[in-house]
Amino acid sequence: MTRTADVAIVGGGVNGCSIAYRLAKAGKKVVLCEKGDFAAGATGSCDQMVILQSKNPGIHLKLALDSAELFQTLAQELDYDIEYFRHGGMITIENEMEMDVMTDFVAKQKKIGLEVDIISREEASKRQRGLGEHLLGCTYSAQDGHVNPFKLNMGFAQAAKKAGAELLIDAEVTDFKMAGGKVVGIKTAKGDVDAETVVLAAGAWSPLLGQKLGMKLPIKPRRGQIIVSQPCAPYIVGDILSAQYIVAKYHPETLLNAKSRGIQLGVGLAISQTARGGILIGATREFVDYDVSNTREGIREILKNAARLMPGLKNLNIIRVMGGVRPYTPDGLPLVGCVKGMDGLFMAAGHEGDGIALSAVTGKIVAGLICEGKAYTDVSALDPNRFELFAK
Amino acid sequence: MRKVQAVIVGGGPAGLAASIEIAKAGGKVVVIDENGKPGGQLFKQIHKFFGSREHRAGVRGYDIGTQLLKETEDLGVEVLLDAPVYGLFRDPAGIMVSYMKDGREQAIIGEKVILATGAAENALVFPGSTLPGVMGAGCAQTMINVNRVLPGQKVIMVGSGNVGLIVSYQLIQAGAEVLALVEAAPSIGGYGVHAGKIRRAGTPIYVGHTIKRVLGKTQVEKVELVALDEKFQEIPGTEKMLEADTVCIAVGLTPLTELAWLAGCEFTFIPLLGGHIPIHNEDMETTVPGLYVAGDIAGAEEASTAMEEGRLSGIAAAEALQLYTAEEAKALKAEVWDRMNALRTGPFGQKRYDAKAQLLATAKGGK
Structure with a gap:
């Protein structure tokens, strides 16, 4: 059976479903095809943060701020409890080098409009029990929050359905349909979909599909391992990151000669507590292709790191570990927009660790670009054509 | 390593x-x-x-x-x-x-x-199943045969597979009274030779029965049995209340x-x-x-x-x-x-x- 749509979306993760929702709401006929199930990729194996402080001052932070604004009313809009809580967030600072990086980072973030400050260890300890004695201080922002990624994904999916979109799971995209050098649809395990526009929102799996079009997308799968504790009474207030994460993400050159396995595995602390009480402790950042298994070394390094920064966690029982791949891009920004030389194809992938935080705004941007030819704000920095997209 | x-x-x-x-x-x-x-x-x-x-x-x-x-x-x-x-x-x-x-x-x-x-061991859920005194048959067996502790004096055993039959007999040997062996199926699950031993010791075997509920304040005090029809549905009016302090579960x-x-x-x-x-x-x-x-x-x-x-x-x-x-x-x-x-x-x-x-x-x- 061949379906016809205005827009076919590849990928049923949080971004694919957010896009489906906005497009359907804007009156487009949408068919979304997901190879497994909703939240089966990075969405279902990540932490839960909608954290603004980790975003690079510039378009990255600007979009995150706009997304966080949308999150404030999203549960109402979707008519779905997505468990979004804005309890603030902190970034722990352990040494002078991190203090220098964060001082500069915070100053720039403030200019973009984020409410963020560096606070002393004493002040930080008033907000959060169990912090390491050796910390020099923390950054703090009241605007950080977190959301249940599964519920967010399902919330977008349900709302998209209500708005008239057709969402297919177990519908792996096997190929693209071409006519006159233009993408005119997709072939899936559940039949063909003819569409004016095909949106590639397959996260870390996008490059595999891009290959079918002769494209060499700059997206690479990067594994994150995350640890889940026993459910316990409220302990973690808001969200906690370590400055290591910021340094590793934006100043990797400072870590080139690092000897510690933790740093080599890209371990940067990310801690938050779910609505049901489990504490999520992450994460590694490893290039191991599509291998989502956990390693003993990765788990140990995350826990060592967590116990150093937050000794208060030491007596907690760990009940589960998980791993998933995120879609890394070389400049830390997603690819959102049309592809020059491949009419009919629209990219919306490569959010790496920001997929959840940026999901709300990604749907809005894509719907704007597809329906009106322009987004609500200047998103030229996300233009996929900033990269060489075709294999030579 | x-x-x-x-x-x-x-x-x-x-x-x-x-x-x-x-x-x-x-x-x-x-x-x-x-x-x-x-x-x-x-x-x-x-x-x-x-x-x-x-x-x-x-x-x-x-x-x-x-x-x-x-x-x-x-x-x-x-x-x-x-x-x-x-x-x-x-x-x-x-x-x-x-x-x-x-x-x-x-x-x-x-x-x-x-x-x-x-x-x-599998568990069974019924009203009162979390009261102290409700335990797996294997648990009771460890208590009597390894730790030399009697879990209770008056025992109801649920399940007539070999574990239920053997542990019932061993509880009797250890000095407990097994008031009843309860089996939901219409016939005994384990070997006849084991069942014969507990019948000779005087324990009644209730086939086609199950536990409806267990009563007690801080531990098992009473156990209510009920007969089941061929579709394993409770037959009203067949309830029978026994005074017991221990319920052993041997259901696989x-x-x-x-x-x-x-x-x-x-x-x-x-x-x-x-x-x-x-x-x-x-x-x-x-x-x-x-x-x-x-x-x-x-x-x-x-x-x-x-x-x-x-x-x-x-x-x-x-x-x-x-x-x-x-x-x-x-x-x-x-x-x-x-x-x-x-x-x-x-x-x-x-x-x-x-x-x-x-x-x-x-x-x-x-x-």
């Missing part, structure tokens, strides 16, 4: 038998068990085993356990106790087994790993498969063997190369077949480690298969034989 030829998780009958076979072949083997003593459930089995002479029929479980332990000691098998295994990880040199010991997280690599983790076992799931084994579902079972071939090897299963994890049966499966997995692992030639291993495995097939005969054994045959067919690609 320490590396040995074989690591066996679980020091019960299957695990110990597997370790003996590998050590006999000259392999270095480490057994890891979460308990303070090896032997698994053998040491609480004070009854004589069934089967033929090769199966040590007529020998009591704890004597078999003592013999197995002596053999492992003579062969130099290393047994790590008080060491719960929490994870299996892929490793270029084999399979990494991580465990807790002396308050520290540790790991060892086995070129081959055998999971002999056993099974856990579920294989302890967590580690096999973690390792990524493929599973099949066979209710007769306890539910989800890791698919394995005739060498007891799972769909994860180098990872074997033996005993109740490979389908809940009883101690004699667990030991035979342990031997089979040990011989196969030794062969894979090139400690035996294919020809030597073939002859040894044939002996085990003959004994094991003999154990899987009779009205109860045949069903298990058929279920295991179905499991092996799954491994070969059938469904």
